[in-house]
Amino acid sequence: MTVQARGLHAQVLHRLGHAITAGDHPPGSVLRTDELAQDLGVSRSVMREVVRVLESMQLVASRRRVGVTVRPVEEWNVYDPQVIRWRLAGADRPRQLRSLTVLRSAVEPVAAGLAARHASAEQCAELTRCALGMVATSRGGRLDEYLVHDVGFHRIVLGASGNEMFARLGDVVAEVLSGRTRHEVMFEDPDPAAVTLHVRVAEAVREGDAGEAERLTREITVGALRELDVLAP
Amino acid sequence: MTVQARGLHAQVLHRLGHAITAGDHPPGSVLRTDELAQDLGVSRSVMREVVRVLESMQLVASRRRVGVTVRPVEEWNVYDPQVIRWRLAGADRPRQLRSLTVLRSAVEPVAAGLAARHASAEQCAELTRCALGMVATSRGGRLDEYLVHDVGFHRIVLGASGNEMFARLGDVVAEVLSGRTRHEVMFEDPDPAAVTLHVRVAEAVREGDAGEAERLTREITVGALRELDVLAP
């Protein structure tokens, strides 16, 4: 799918991280650095660096005389973008997608409210442009173009909130939205009501109406949750 | 302050990570692995592993022929617990504290609403116990004991939400709350109104009243935000 022609370290990290988050090596499994290095055909230096990174993601714990133990899921750094990507690409994609959507439903409305207070003129303009772009591409199966505007819209709202932690969720939201277009059932054009809501959010932010922006965004995220309930059991 | 007698790697990681998040080595600075190793008196192996971890936190980027470049703050993995701890211990503690409190104000109400739907009998009991513990220790300068119950309360709400990403914020909230007791102005006993709110949230969750649990928790977080506005400019 994606080109992973980067260095050895990145390749091995990706491979092991993906394997662990996918459930091979279930929690409690014990791996040995040397053995892994040999199996994957890399030097111990590389493998050690990989293990250290996985350790910082709380995916594994390394202990002397024992080895590298896979930690239980509850202890993973589930906010690490890399971990999120692995999980979205693996078996518990549905679970991860739901977690993220619930998170969105909590964060985005508040972010929109803050954006209404803090957004610069430039950000307002960009937001409106995205909303109009969504309208323009909402019919006729132009899903890819629609997605670009949709992602841009949410990214700007999160950024304009002025909260760095909200802003950093932009990538995650992008991942969720594009995932919906690519993997999930998205044959038809997007829901017209949702499109309208986006336009109205842009208006509310432009007018500095925090309450309205928050309320409308909450409607959007409720819609996203409902959509998820329809697709997943 | 804390005992950091662990391995060399952990010590060096802590030192460098702390320095970077504190603003020594401002974004754009270029470091060289070998030089760092020599300066800190460790081998290149250790330093390389440290750099790899910092790289996975998006604090730095390592490029051949250039060196290790410190990335701009907007690109850091601000959800990494380690990064959060460093920043809370450094110069932009106020900024970080505000980000986290705003995040709480978004997440906790939604989490409480979900907890009202999903909490087990056991979790309800534990929640009530914490709330009562808060009441019992809310007067007479028993701040440390109060803190334990306060942290427990919020941790349980986040955990009972059934959302793994919410649950993982338990540590962060604990950090914020205990920071408030330790560093910030907290001479007096906690606000009685806040204590009452916690008790009522526990009741709402027990009764499965999601709307009420969310509303009451929102009041709590609004209070936390207001408190922050009073203390910080």
Place this chain on the structure above:
DNA sequence: ACACCGCAAAAGTCAGACTTTTTATGGTCC
């Protein structure tokens, strides 16, 4: 001004030796 080439700097990779911690084993003594 521009394209090309080669040098050198820095990260990346590998291999091997040695140290330290921790667990398990096994033996001794009560």
Place this chain on the structure above:
DNA sequence: GGACCATAAAAAGTCTGACTTTTGCGGTGT
């Protein structure tokens, strides 16, 4: 038989030195 201690072994941790690969930069030539 059980508790306790010494010993050995296993695995991670650390150090060192050599080699490879990429890439920015300066120089050269047209």
